[in-house]
């Protein structure tokens with residue numbers, strides 16, 4: 286096979302993608318250009334940039350994509366109310382299509398024939414990278430070294446040593462971690478036994494409930510047309526607002542998720558997530574919707590949320606269905622303006638108040654006290670008609686249930 290001229294590699298600075306630089310040159314191409322994308326993972330990007338060059342990349346890009354990640358991916362997911370299997374806020378899943386988009390841009394700019402990523406063949410991320418790439422540029426090849434090379438961890442380290450590739454100090458860390466603005470995921474090691482309680486060292490963003498303060502922390506989050514704009518009256522740009530909630534939530538032990546999830550490739554996997562900001566914002570958003578949406582819309586939105594989470598998880602971010610759901614969410618979010626009061630205490634984030642200029646809550650209809658305007662006489666006729674089909678059915682089929 287003739288070698289390709291150039292490949293764009295999604296680079297994290299870790300062992301796998303560092304080895305991949307060398308391995309790609311050995312097996313696939315003459316030149317590797319690395320692209321590291323900052324989606325708020327808080328790694329040392331200068332170090333990563335230099336490392337890629339040291340290991341053999343011809344060029345090494347570092348792209349700050351935090352604003353785009355927050356406003357075009359995370360915010361969309363927040364407004365859609367997406368939670369995979371009702372628990373996972375999809376942090377990793379949002380980052381993959383954005384990283385793919387950036388890789389494709391650089392591939393075009395650099396005249397590369399292929400992109401490459403460091404995913405194995407067992408996870409969702411390979412699907413997300415490759416389906417996204419195909420949707421954005423069907424002519425680009427995708428190469429997945431870690432799916433092909435068949436190295437064990439030991440063989441990887443050996444390979445690295447042989448070619449003078451620096452081995453990270455935490456190479457013996459048993460966990461596989463991915464993180465960004467919207468959350469942190471942790472898998473592997475003892476976590477692979479779903480019966481074993483996660484050891485404290487699996488967590489990094491959150492304190493344990495036992496150590497969280499005994500006094501509550503109150504937050505007031507203001508949303509305008511579906512966008513969270515301020516905390517306790519202070520305007521904050523979105524990436525910063527999310528980080529701030531991660532911090533405050535984490536200190537109050539809010540945001541731990543321990544679940545067994547269904548991967549697209551058919552594997553059940555035990556995952557630990559830390560996502561305080563996501564948990565707080567999703568609950569707050571939902572509470573505000575509850576105030577401003579008519580009941581039927583609020584109920585229909587649940588179907589949208591579930592579909593949105595599924596397609597995001599399954600790598601279909603760049604799809605017609607996603608665009609159509611965005612259209613729906615884009616319309617209904619216009620009413621989501623108002624303030625939500627949240628109480629953080631000992632691992633719980635609880636909505637304890639909400640108000641909105643678009644509120645459909647009518648005190649006089651709801652109250653059992655003075656001022657009641659609801660005409661209870663109407664209920665009688667309503668129930669007779671509502672129950673009419675049940676009555677007719679029972680009269681034909683009997684009522685012995």
Ligand code: ARG
Nearest residue numbers: 377378409461462463470556
């Ligand atoms: N299970 C999560 C997902 O599929 C997290 C994946 C984390 N990825 C990783 N390469 N460690 O979205």
